[in-house]
Amino acid sequence: MNRIQAVQSALDGRMNSVYLEIGVNQGMAFRCITADQKIAVDPVFKLSARSRELSDAKARATHYFETTSDTFFANESGLLEEHGVDVALVDGLHTYRQALRDLENTVRFLRDDGVIFVHDCNPARASIGCPASSYADFLAQNRWRRLVGRFFFLAWSGDVWKAIVYLRSLRDDLRVAVLDCDRGVGVIRRGSPESKLSYSQREIEALTYSDLAADRERLLNLKPPGHLREFLAS
Numbered sequence: 294m295n296r297i298q299a300v301q302s303a304l305d306g307r308m309n310s311v312y313l314e315i316g317v318n319q320g321m322a323f324r325c326i327t328a329d330q331k332i333a334v335d336p337v338f339k340l341s342a343r344s345r346e347l348s349d350a351k352a353r354a355t356h357y358f359e360t361t362s363d364t365f366f367a368n369e370s371g372l373l374e375e376h377g378v379d380v381a382l383v384d385g386l387h388t389y390r391q392a393l394r395d396l397e398n399t400v401r402f403l404r405d406d407g408v409i410f411v412h413d414c415n416p417a418r419a420s421i422g423c424p425a426s427s428y429a430d431f432l433a434q435n436r437w438r439r440l441v442g443r444f445f446f447l448a449w450s451g452d453v454w455k456a457i458v459y460l461r462s463l464r465d466d467l468r469v470a471v472l473d474c475d476r477g478v479g480v481i482r483r484g485s486p487e488s489k490l491s492y493s494q495r496e497i498e499a500l501t502y503s504d505l506a507a508d509r510e511r512l513l514n515l516k517p518p519g520h521l522r523e524f525l526a527s
Contacts, residue, residue, distance in 0.1 A: 294518035295475040296382060296412050297322045303380045303408045303525055304328050311376045312352075315362045315395050316385030320344040327351040330376065334358045334365045335385075362391075366398040373402040384412040387451030388426065389497075393459055396481065400467070408482050408525065413450035414457050415477025415513060422502045424452045450476050454505055458512050459497050462490040471513040472521060479513075480524055488514060 304310050304327065312328035317335040324340075324347040331352040333340075338359050340348070349355045356372070358365050362385050366373075381403070383395045392411065399409050416422030425431035431449045457479050460469045468486055472478040490512070492500075509515060516524075 294472065294478075294521070296384070296410055296478045297325050299472065299478055299480070299518075299521055300326055300380055300382050300410055302521065303410070307379050310379045313373075313378045313381040313399065315365075315381070315383045315399070320348055322382060322384070324348040324351070328380070330354045330356070332356045332358070332372075334360065334362055336361050362395050362398070366401075370402075377404040377407070378402045379404055379407050381407070381409045382412065383409060386427065387413055387449055387453050388424070389452040389455040389459075392451075392453040393456040396456055396460065400481070400483075403483065405483060408480060411453065411456070411479035411481070413453045413476050414471045414479040415454060415473065415509065415515065416450035416502070416505075417476070419502045419506070421448050421450050421476070422452060422454070422505065423449065425449070448476065452502075453479075454513060455497055455500055457514075458490060458492060458500065459494070461486065461488075461512075461514060462492040462497065463494065465489075468524070468527065469514060470516045470520065470524060472518050473515050474518045477513070480521065482524070482527075484527065 310328045311330045312326055313332045314323050315334050317323045317333045318339050320340045323333050324344045381399045385395055423431055423434060425434055428449055457471060460467055467481055468484040469481050505512060
C-alpha cells in the first residue's frame with residue numbers, strides 16, 4: 294500500500310467528497326485521486342498540462358491555490374468552512390513545525406468522520422530523516438550523496454515524524470497511527486486516542502533521529518498497512 298491507495302480507500306463510498314492535498318508538486322498523487330471536489334495547494338505548482346488534465350478528469354470541480362499552506366488557510370477559511378474536508382493528504386514542507394501547522398489547520402476543517410493522511414512519517418535512515426529547512430538545505434547538507442547519486446532523486450522525509458509524537462502527546466481528541474509503508478503514512482481522525490505519549494513540547498523539540506530509531510514502534514504507534522481498514526471503521 295502507498296499513500297495514494299490509502300487516500301483513495303478513505304474516499305471511496307463517500308458522497309460529495311472533498312479532498313485536500315497540501316504539497317502537490319508535480320501532482321503524482323493529486324492526478325490519481327478521484328473525489329467530487331479536489332483542492333490543490335502548493336507554493337509552486339510543477340504540474341504539466343497532462344497532469345492537470347488527468348487531475349481535472351477525476352473530479353466534478355478542482356481548485357488550485359498556488360500559495361503557501363499558511364496563506365491558504367488564512368485566506369480560504371470560507372471555502373473550507375462551506376464544504377469541510379473529508380480526506381486530506383499533508384505532504385508539504387518536511388519540517389516538524391510546518392507539518393504540525395498543516396495538520397492542526399486541516400483538523401479545524403475536518404468533518405467528524407474525516408481522515409487526514411500525512412506522508413514521510415517513518416524515515417528508514419538518518420540521512421532521510423535529516424532535519425533541514427527545505428529540500429535545497431537538505432541537499433546542501435548531503436553534498437557527497439548528491440555527487441555520488443546525482444542522477445537519482447534523494448529521498449527526504451525530514452523530521453515530520455515529530456508532528457506525530459506531538460499529536461499523540463498533546464491532543465486528547467485525535468486517534469493517530471502510522472502505517473508502515475511508503476516511508477510512513479500517518480493516519481489521523483477525530484476520536485479518543487488508542488494510546489498516549491507523555492512528551493512535553495520542549496521534550497519533542499529535543500528528540501533526534503536516534504530516539505526514533507531506538508523506539509519507532511511506540512513513538513509512531515506503528516501499524517501494518519492492513520490496519521487502515523480497522524482504523525477507518527473505528
